[in-house]
Amino acid sequence: MTKKLYYDSAYLKEWSTTISGTVEREDGVYVKLMETAFYPHGGGQPCDTGYIGELPVLDVVLEEDEVLHKVALLPDQTEVHCRIDWSRRFDHMQQHSGQHLLSAVFRDLYQALTLSFHLGSDYATIDIGVPELSAAQMAEAEQEVNRQIYLNRRITSYFVTAEEMARLPLVKLPKVTEDIRIVEIEGVEYNACGGTHVSSTGAIGMIKLLRSEKQKGNIRITFKCGGRALDEFNDNARILSVLSTKFNTGKDEIIDRIDKWENEQKLLQTELAAVKEQNDLYLARELISAMEPGNQVITHISDTRPLKDLQSLAAKLTALTDLPVLLLSEADHKAVLAHSGAAELSCGAFFKAHLGEYQGKGGGSDKLAQAGFPTWEAATAFFDFAKGLL
Numbered sequence: 040m041t042k043k044l045y046y047d048s049a050y051l052k053e054w055s056t057t058i059s060g061t062v063e064r065e066d067g068v069y070v071k072l073m074e075t076a077f078y079p080h081g082g083g084q085p086c087d088t089g090y091i092g093e094l095p096v097l098d099v100v101l102e103e104d105e106v107l108h109k110v111a112l113l114p115d116q117t118e119v120h121c122r123i124d125w126s127r128r129f130d131h132m133q134q135h136s137g138q139h140l141l142s143a144v145f146r147d148l149y150q151a152l153t154l155s156f157h158l159g160s161d162y163a164t165i166d167i168g169v170p171e172l173s174a175a176q177m178a179e180a181e182q183e184v185n186r187q188i189y190l191n192r193r194i195t196s197y198f199v200t201a202e203e204m205a206r207l208p209l210v211k212l213p214k215v216t217e218d219i220r221i222v223e224i225e226g227v228e229y230n231a232c233g234g235t236h237v238s239s240t241g242a243i244g245m246i247k248l249l250r251s252e253k254q255k256g257n258i259r260i261t262f263k264c265g266g267r268a269l270d271e272f273n274d275n276a277r278i279l280s281v282l283s284t285k286f287n288t289g290k291d292e293i294i295d296r297i298d299k300w301e302n303e304q305k306l307l308q309t310e311l312a313a314v315k316e317q318n319d320l321y322l323a324r325e326l327i328s329a330m331e332p333g334n335q336v337i338t339h340i341s342d343t344r345p346l347k348d349l350q351s352l353a354a355k356l357t358a359l360t361d362l363p364v365l366l367l368s369e370a371d372h373k374a375v376l377a378h379s380g381a382a383e384l385s386c387g388a389f390f391k392a393h394l395g396e397y398q399g400k401g402g403g404s405d406k407l408a409q410a411g412f413p414t415w416e417a418a419t420a421f422f423d424f425a426k427g428l429l
Contacts, residue, residue, distance in 0.1 A: 040104040044076040045087075046196070046220065049132055049235040051076045053122045058091075061113055067097070069107040070114065075099075076123055079106050083156040084135050084234045089123040092116065128235065130266060134163045136194060136224075136236040137184075137243045137264030141165065143228045144184045145260075146210070149176065154257060162249065164261050172251045172258045181248045191241035193225040196232075204231075247271055315348070323355035336429040338365045340422070346373040346409060353377040353407070363429055365422065372418040374399070376425070377407045389425070397421040 041059075044051050060071040070091060077087045079101040086099035091108060098109035135158065142153035142165055151167040197220070199207070204219050213219055213231035222232040224240065237243060244265035251258050263271050279290045286296040326339055337356055341349065349366045353375050356364045361381035367374050376386040386408035390401055394410050397417045401410025412418035 041106040042074040044074050045078045045235055052125050055120045058117045058119060067109050068113055069109050071105055075106045077108055078235050082234045084131055084158050087123055087128050091121050092119040132235050132237045133243050133265030134158050135234045137246050138163060138165060139230055140187055140240060141184050141246060144180050148180060162261050162263050164259050166254055166257050166259050169258050177248055177251055184246050188240045188243050191239050192227060193239050194236050196220060196222045319352045319355045323359055327360055336363045336365055338426050340367045342369040344368050345371050349375045365425055367422045372412045372415055375409050380406050
């Protein structure tokens, strides 16, 4: 049985101990220690990492009463000095304690119990048992949870018996009936939990609620605590600074400037669409007038037009002539075949019958088909073949 030092103090960073055993498995080598402060995966909290001697700890798991530490190779000594990756540990402590406090706030404000907790590498989430949550409620919860942080309430953990537990106003009864560990936030709640926590709410730093979204009839809250929340603020401040510089305005006016810019872009897009329509019509008439007598298909290769623009040009051409239209784009190696309906030709069937020989993929209807090719050489080879056959 491993002595679990993380239960004695979550702030223990280094210690010396004895290797009590090793386990070799298909996925790697695991070391057992007489005493460990490495927290294993559990309760929604990821494991600690760090070093056993000079060996990096890759993973930590709990199997019954033994804590197993995954390492790259077997150590060559039995007496070892261990150290925790403290930045990772303290981050997990901030997020986990922040989750407890946030869950208590949602419970007290809206009678919304926490159904699950996930602590990821970038952010944490809780799912709470309510079908809806307004922006005003999110803001109120954020204000209240940070107020509780400022009160710097003491956070303690201890083990109780089943009889002692029965006298506590627990948020949720644990599944275990012995070695019951309680995490208490003074004046706020008692919670059965085996995770690592900071010593007071002030050490959480701050909590920023990022968003809420529906999740299987409940609401999922995404949040960041402590250092993560500060990093989030700094990232947002950096983005605001860049936008302020680009729009040559203060941060309070950025939204108005973006709204103005979007309106300008919509006008420009409308004008551009009108110009493209006129250009397509002009090019369509030019292609028809330039046809040599006896030609049975109108062809054109564009070096700039993507597939969408080819389809638009094809529509203009088929409105002016009953001849088939074969177009090719150098920009994205795409081809379009179309006709008005007067030609005895199924564009889709034609492509289906011949594309495979040129590594092309595509299809369509009787009057319009499109295809893409992996290379420009394949695209032009198909274009020349189709032009000759049509």
